Structure formats: structure tokens, C-alpha cells
Amino acid sequence: MVDEYVNFLPSFRKYGLKTAMPFCTQYGFAPLCTEEESLSQWKKNAKKYDVLIGSNQDETAFYVKTAQEGLYTYLHNRILNSIVRKTTESIYEKPADIFARNYADGGGNIYRFTIKSTLKGNYIGASHCVDLPLIFENEEAWKDSELLKEVPWKYIQENGRKLRALWAEFAATGKISDHSERPEILELRKV
Template identity: 30%
Template sequence: MTEPIRTGPIRYATAERFARPRPVPAGDTRPSTGEICPQLPSRLDPLMGAPHDIHPQGEDCLNLSIATPGRDAGARPVLVWFHGGGFSSGAGLMDWYDGGALAAQGDVVVVSVNYRLGALGYLCLDGVSEGNLGLCDQVEALRWVSTHIADHGGDPGNVTILGQSAGGISVRLLMELPEARGLFRRAILQSTPLGLTSRPRKDSLDIGRTFAAALGTDPRTADVPELLAAQRETALANLRRSGSPMEPAFIPVAGTDPLRGPDTAFDENVRGLDVLYGWNADDMTAFPGEGDDPAEQTRRVYEKPLAQFGARLARAGARAHTYRLDWRPAGSPFGATHCLELPLLFGTREAWRGSPMLGDAPWEEVAALGTATRETWLTFARTGTPCPAPAPLVIGPGPM
């Protein structure tokens, strides 16, 4: 396979703190800072390992990267990736999410997107922030792709959006936003905990006030370390409130523009859409404290809500397909856990070196299963129907 061209970081938008993003003016040729959104260490470091690459953190973080086989008139399918991390950690610029293997194997263009996280992206507080700014960032990134991806060898009329965990929640919400209509034609949701898709505005405002009290100063002028310290205190308070180690403190807010209320335009938006969704057989081993039976918790948090979602997609006229990853790497105590499909799709051997969830599996095993998994995703991006895959990846038409 020919090594793809990697471009980035590229600034796709700018935003003042707690304001909606604005597209970069056509005459603005300043290079990107390469910043990622300020964040605390990920709660999934014990599972994934700490990232080996370090990026500057700052609020000029609306950046993306591109992997393409050629900057030509190839009009290739485009895959736009929204990372997970509980709306509080992660970045599209991380080496984990390098799209080079997908781009080379499938002759496609892969775009990996940063968006605002934590309080900067999802604080709901009267007079300060309306919430859902990270979701607004994602819409702006899709608009950038629509305008500019042809310059990178991509077809703006054949865009698949895909996301894992919180990124999958983002994909789910983008599927019903009128602002995102027409910006993509296919969607992939990976291990998406649909029960955490959004929170009522009243509860979000309560959490916003908890954050403001922990901060003790104006969120609009506080420095970043103060914001992150208050985020940590708010996460602890939310844990006491919810009893769930899995539930983030900052998530999308229901009933807030651009989320104009539950189910506002779902049927109309998804009619004719191609959707692939699924989960890993042992997703919940990543979240100790949620229950004594990870298998039952995985069914409750992932399998059952996704099956209900698939049935609703079918009723609305979408074409839905499912997957389940049953791979349990030798020597891993986590089994087919949350995030395990990521090294099968993205990144390199070096990016995933020492990842605890991979256990003792030789990279040759990861690479072979990765080739098959990528082919399934790539066929879906090209045709709307995933190709059959060898075990331990199970593909099905509609809810399993």
C-alpha cells in the first residue's frame, strides 16, 4: 500500500470562550497552533494506556488532520472521525487516531477532528454558556469538509461520519440536527452508550452551578488550570449525584439550540441514511463500579439501547446494519472491552505500543484483524453495506 499524504493540523474554525465557532476567513493563512482542547488525564488510561504523543493544550483547538492517498481530483469517499473520551478527553490529532491505514487500504480520505471538551464545550450556565458548543464545533468541521475536501482528493457528496463512545453520541445527535442535514450520507456508531446521549436542561443547569461554585470566579475570565480544577470537583460531585462512574459531568444538553428538543427532526433526517452500529462484547469491563456482571451491564448499556435504536432507524426508512466485536486478546484482563476496535481501525504499532487492553496479542494478530475490520468499514463507506467479516467480528443486518 502506498503511504498516504498526511496534512495538518488545519484550523477549521475559531471561537471565543463559550461562543459558537466561526469559519476561518478565506484570507486567514495563519498556520494552526496544533493545540488540542485543555483536558485532564483520561479515566481510560488504565485500559488504553497513556498516549505516547504530547500536543500543546489551548483554546485555539478547533483543528483537524487529514490522511489522503492524493491531493488530486480523485473524488474519493470521505470518513470524518469524532473521537471518544466522555466529552472530557481525547483529540483527533492524537496518534491513536491517525487515519493512514484506512486511507491507504481503501483509497479514501480520512479526517480526524478536534472539538471542545468539558466545560469549554458543554457547560450550561445562564449568562455564560448555552451548552453544546462542542457539537456546534463538529457541525462547523463538517461544513469545512463540504467546502474544502475536494482539494484533498475527497468527494464532498460521499461523506461518512463515524465516532466511538462519546464520539458515537455526537454522531447520533448529528443525525437529527437540521444544521447537519446534507453534510453526510452515512454514519457509523461504535460502542455508543445511548442512555447518556443528552441531559435535561434543568439538570445541566444544576451541574453548571456546581461548576461555578467550585470555580469561585467568572468562568469567562478564569485561567485554564482553574477551569480544569473545577471540572475535577464537578466530576466528583456528579459521581455522588448519579452514583455512576461512567456518566460524565459535561454532556450535551437536551432542549437547547442547536438541540431544539428530543426527536425534533429524527425521522426526516435519517430517512435514506445508511447506518452501521455496534458494540464490543465486553464493553463494560472498562467501567468498574457500574455493576458486578460486566456481561449483563454491556447488554443493558449498549446492546439493548442500540437494538431499540436500530428498530427506530428501520421504521424511519434508514438502512441499518450491526456489528459485534468478540475478540479477546490473550493476556488481557479486559476481554472484548471498550475501545478495543480502535487499534483495528486507526493508528500505528507505535501509537498502541504497550496498550493494556491489547494484552499479549502480537502486533501481527492486531494487524490481520485490523485489515479485515477496516475492509468492513471501508465497504460500508463506499456502498452503504458492510462486507462479511471473519470471526471474531460479527456483522448482521439490522438488530442482532
């Protein structure tokens, strides 16, 4: 699939970033409404469902900073960090913020979170999928992962335990208490 993706570049140019994510939401196909109808439908149903939505502070870092060849390997880390920040904002943070505001405006109960890295010298930071080892704590499975390079396993365990507890609290109650223990890697707010 990856090798053949180049054949679809004209559609990528026409429809933008959405085409780069072939497994994302496809509005207009059952059971989903059209994209034009989605905002009113989300607002109409907002009071029915509690939502916890978030992103990682450096979502695109794994893709940008681990490129093995080409221009990226010659760019200074400061430039790479700027690219990561801009692409993370546009692809993940802004859409999540817009959705959260619209959902809250519809009367929905919604919390917005960001997972960040607090480790000095963590080159990749809190990139896409860094939440997976926090949720699925299995040191053996993650020990050779580039995603966790130079991240102490104890850091994953401590933050993961607290993160799982918060998410379980939300799943059970639809709320996260102000008194619940927070992992140091998490920024969280009710919208």
C-alpha cells in the same frame, strides 16, 4: 475534572447514567431537538442517512476488571464477567438495538455490529475503545496498552485490515456485501 466529579453526584443520582457521560449527546441544545422529539425526528430523517452502529462485547471490562483497589479486586472473575455482561448490555447494547430497530422502522438503512474477542485468556476482552487500535494500526503507539495486554499484534493487524475494509465499503456504498471478507472478531447484521 475527574477529581471534581464527586461534587456532581447528586445530579448523577437524579438523572442516571447519562450524567456519567459528560460528552454524550445533549438533546434540547441546538442543533438537536428535545429528547422527547428525538424518536419522531430520527424516523422522519431515517431515509436520508445510512447508519453503521455497534458496540464491543465487553464494553465495561476495562473499567470493571482493571480497578486497582476496592471491592472489585476481591471479586472472582466469574462475578466480574457477570458485571461486565450486565452493564455492557444495559449501557451499550440495548440502547443501540433500540435505536437500530427504530431507525429501520422509519425506513432507514442500518447495520448493527458487535466486536468480540476470540482469544483465549484475554482478560479484558473486547472492551471499550478496543476498536481504536483496529482502526489506527500503529504498533508502537499501542505496545504498552493495558487494553491489548497479551494480544498478538498480528491479530490486531489481520482483524483491523478487514474491519477497515468493511467500514470503508459501507462509507462508500451504504452497504456491506455478503461476500465481503469479515474479520473473525465481528458479528454484523443488517437491521
